[in-house]
Amino acid sequence: MVFKQEYLHLNNGNKIPAVAVVGTGTRWYKSEETSATFSKPLVEQIKYALTLPGIIHIDAAEIYRTYSEVGEALKEAGRAREEIFITDKYSTFYFKLTDSPRQCLDISCQKMGVDYVDLFLLHSPFIDEKKYGFTLEEAWTQMEELYKAGKAKNIGVSNFSKEDLSRILKSGTIKPQVNQIEFSPFLQNQTPGIYDFCQKHDILLEAYSPLGPLQREPENSSSDPFYQYVKKLADKYQKSEASIILRWVSKRGVLPVTTSSKPQRVRDAQLLYDFDLQNSEVEEITKRGLAHAPLRLYWAEQMGKFDAEAQKL
Numbered sequence: 261m262v263f264k265q266e267y268l269h270l271n272n273g274n275k276i277p278a279v280a281v282v283g284t285g286t287r288w289y290k291s292e293e294t295s296a297t298f299s300k301p302l303v304e305q306i307k308y309a310l311t312l313p314g315i316i317h318i319d320a321a322e323i324y325r326t327y328s329e330v331g332e333a334l335k336e337a338g339r340a341r342e343e344i345f346i347t348d349k350y351s352t353f354y355f356k357l358t359d360s361p362r363q364c365l366d367i368s369c370q371k372m373g374v375d376y377v378d379l380f381l382l383h384s385p386f387i388d389e390k391k392y393g394f395t396l397e398e399a400w401t402q403m404e405e406l407y408k409a410g411k412a413k414n415i416g417v418s419n420f421s422k423e424d425l426s427r428i429l430k431s432g433t434i435k436p437q438v439n440q441i442e443f444s445p446f447l448q449n450q451t452p453g454i455y456d457f458c459q460k461h462d463i464l465l466e467a468y469s470p471l472g473p474l475q476r477e478p479e480n481s482s483s484d485p486f487y488q489y490v491k492k493l494a495d496k497y498q499k500s501e502a503s504i505i506l507r508w509v510s511k512r513g514v515l516p517v518t519t520s521s522k523p524q525r526v527r528d529a530q531l532l533y534d535f536d537l538q539n540s541e542v543e544e545i546t547k548r549g550l551a552h553a554p555l556r557l558y559w560a561e562q563m564g565k566f567d568a569e570a571q572k573l
């Protein structure tokens with residue numbers, strides 16, 4: 261099999277590798293970063309990913325406290341910087357870990373042993389001016405400065421609603437390239453209308469927790485029309501059910517951000533584009549997903565109020 265690197269296009273003319281295979285949050289997340297919590301399995305997993313063909317897209321964030329593992333893996337793997345795409349995120353809302361996006365990026369680059377990141381995001385729109393000393397609009401101005409300085413090759417946001425995006429589209433001079441949100445067949449609009457809004461404004465959506473339906477698969481899934489159909493496609497294409505769902509995400513024009521502790525699953529994700537779904541199959545997964553109750557794994561406290569609209573297109 262000849263590997264062909266797939267890209268998606270960003271609104272600034274840059275390209276982004278079409279799947280992120282090593283999310284360093286969720287199962288790798290740590291509440292403190294010490295030598296005792298250093299995760300050798302994560303280092304090994306990133307190193308394994310770095311043996312795969314193509315550009316390896318790693319999703320990092322300040323709040324995950326896993327920069328040291330990323331840095332160690334990059335050092336040991338010794339792969340060319342251009343063959344690695346690093347996303348990083350400035351922590352907002354829950355914890356203020358550093359004083360500003362600029363300070364965050366200085367520290368993260370130093371810990372990861374790189375001079376720049378490929379994509380830098382504001383982790384959420386929930387910036388309390390009293391706590392942070394700046395507003396959402398001012399945070400975005402700082403992101404723009406990092407972009408202009410070349411420390412972040414692309415900039416964007418995460419967990420932003422239409423209203424949050426409208427604020428920075430109005431105040432800023434650079435449009436966010438990306439909005440990373442929770443997106444799966446069971447959560448097709450994290451906040452009302454966000455899918456259409458991002459498509460219309462040419463802001464690439466990235467899907468975190470795309471495998472929510474498998475993470476929370478019920479015992480009786482074999483009698484559920486959604487799971488039955490995904491299984492049928494998995495048999496048809498000789499792929500895992502995870503690959504079917506990740507490919508569905510990509511066919512919806514959304515970039516999947518996934519992770520696994522199992523090498524085979526990381527490999528399957530990196531080779532995601534070696535098969536295709538038919539449009540009718542994509543539509544059927546969309547339809548059966550929408551018929552399912554919403555499943556929201558993150559930010560439920562802030563966004564749970566939108567559950568009734570999360571499964572409407």
Ligand SMILES: NC(=O)C1=CN([C@@H]2O[C@H](COP(=O)(O)OP(=O)(O)OC[C@H]3O[C@@H](n4cnc5c(N)ncnc54)[C@H](OP(=O)(O)O)[C@@H]3O)[C@@H](O)[C@H]2O)C=CC1
Pocket residue numbers: 282283284285286287319320383418419440441468469470471472474475500501502503517518519520521522525558
């Ligand atoms: N911006 C934000 O606010 C957020 C961003 N993220 C980012 O997104 C990344 C991915 O999020 P996550 O929710 O983990 O993504 P996924 O939905 O891809 O879930 C990954 C989990 O599903 C399991 N899994 C993988 N393949 C399969 C399979 N074939 N069958 C069943 N289970 C499977 C994995 O377990 P196993 O190890 O056993 O394979 C892993 O724990 C995070 O690491 C983080 O980088 C996540 C949450 C919030």
